[in-house]
Amino acid sequence: MREVLTNPLSGYYMHRDVFGREGDFITSPEICQIFGELVAIWVVSEWRKLGSPLPFQIVELGPGRGTLARDVLKVLTKFKFGGQFSMHMVEISPHLSKVQGQRLCFSTETVTDESSPHYQTGKTATGTHVYWHKRLEDVPRAFSIVLAHEFFDALPVHKLQRDGKLWKEVLIDVNSRDSVDSDNQPDFRYVISKAQTPVSHLYQPITNEARDCLEYSLDTDRIISMMAERFEIDGGIGLIMDYGHFGEKGDTFRAFKKHKLHEPLLAPGTADLTADVDFRQIKRIAEEHGKVICFGPVEQGTFLKKMEGDTRLEQLLAFALPENHDIIRSGYKMLTDPTQMGKRFKFFSIFPAVVRKHLEKFPVSGFQ
Ligand SMILES: C[S@@+](CC[C@H](N)C(=O)[O-])C[C@H]1O[C@@H](n2cnc3c(N)ncnc32)[C@H](O)[C@@H]1O
Incomplete structure (x- = not known):
């Protein structure tokens, strides 16, 4: 799975755009902007709940085309945090990091120094610094809000x-x-x-x-342990958004090509490989040493509705051209409807254990 997806020469993700109608699959942030906007509101709300620590960094694991990061940035810009936060993209694909750079930044620069913890830097139109790293290990130690949408399902099992x-x-x-x-x-x-x-x-x-x-994903265990350790020492919050189960499924490894299921062992490298995320195992590893506490998983439809997605939909429609109404409505429905993506996709969050009592008084938004 690791070789097929991320081999530097011929890995599935490494040299092409695999998303959208023309690609092999479509993801929630690409379907409707409300998804990224509500994630951004969640980020601001939970960051404030933890005392608005400054500076802070937004870390995204596996940002794809950079659509979620772009929508989060758009909302954070409205809150006028100025230069008080930076963005860190953990992306292994040279092609996708270029696409993300074009989406997010006014200008980007490639860093050729092998000893540098980042391989690309950029600045957004509003002056936020963006850094690209190959691994979470290379992201600087600081209060971090870590977002992962359809990242863990792409890790080898x-x-x-x-x-x-x-x-x-x-x-x-x-x-x-x-x-x-x-x-x-x-x-x-x-x-x-x-x-x-x-x-x-x-x-x-x-x-x-x-x-x-x-x-069983050893890579997931490793990354979750690292997040738990960093959240305890440096402070931070994690939001994992993915399809998955709570330890009840056993055989979910599959491939997608042109939006259809594909035999994973046939022509490897031409189709996406994926396995459902085991949230029970993530919770178990995260909470193993009492450093963090976890909430969820909750269904995506439930999370988006609790985050006032319906209100945002009405507001968006009020300002949209009438010819765009159907596409906005159907996009939001696709994200929230239990028969579409509303039930299969889940949200799961991680907080430092030290705020346990505080969160009992002020519950985590979208998870109550
Ligand atoms: C299924 S895509 C999801 C993209 C995006 N988050 C979205 O939902 O549209 C997986 C992403 O993770 C990246 N990726 C996969 N394995 C990785 C790894 N081991 N380290 C860093 N990035 C990885 C891929 O290049 C891609 O950007």
């Missing part, structure tokens, strides 16, 4: 399968040429490891784990 008392790993093997009888047969196949692998050995199931097969 290990497929584990129970065999008696042991967990074994589902691996990918090469199909021998003789067994491939047509061009439509994948070059690869799934096999179960003969013995335990390092990851299946490392995996710690919860007590009474009911599933016999599951997907």
